[in-house]
Amino acid sequence: MTDWNGNMEKNVKISMLCEIYGKLLTEKQLAILEDYYDKDLSLSEIAENQGITRQAVRDIIKKGENKLFELEEKLEIMKRMFKQEEKIAVILSELTRIGEKTTDKQIAQILTHVKKELNCLV
DSSP states (O other): OOOSSSOSOHHHHHHHHHHHHGGGSOHHHHHHHIIIIISOOOHHHHHHHHTSOHHHHHHHHHHHHHHHHHHHHHHOHHHHHHHHHHHHHHHHHHHHHHHHHOOOHHHHHHHHHHHHHHHHHO
16 A cells, blocks of 8 residues: 555545545445455355345445545545645654754653654554
């Protein structure tokens, strides 16, 4: 898994989008997408569990995927999450460099505290 812009495996991307936007799908769409992407069930298994045809499962998956990608395109929550994580990683790296070069105990304590707080965000 790398960044949002296509370098991430589709299954991981769909799973993450379900986490973010899943409540905006119908219950059935979300359940089927989770069965397919998270539980790795086949179309036939999902169709049997849901009491619908394999083609209906495929259609629901496609509509659900399209809805998730459309929501991300408009709201960009996942894209912003990745950017935020990248910025935090840069800040943590810089704080580590400062911490290694300083001899002031108070500064070192403050840096340690700030690093803990930033680590909680990722």
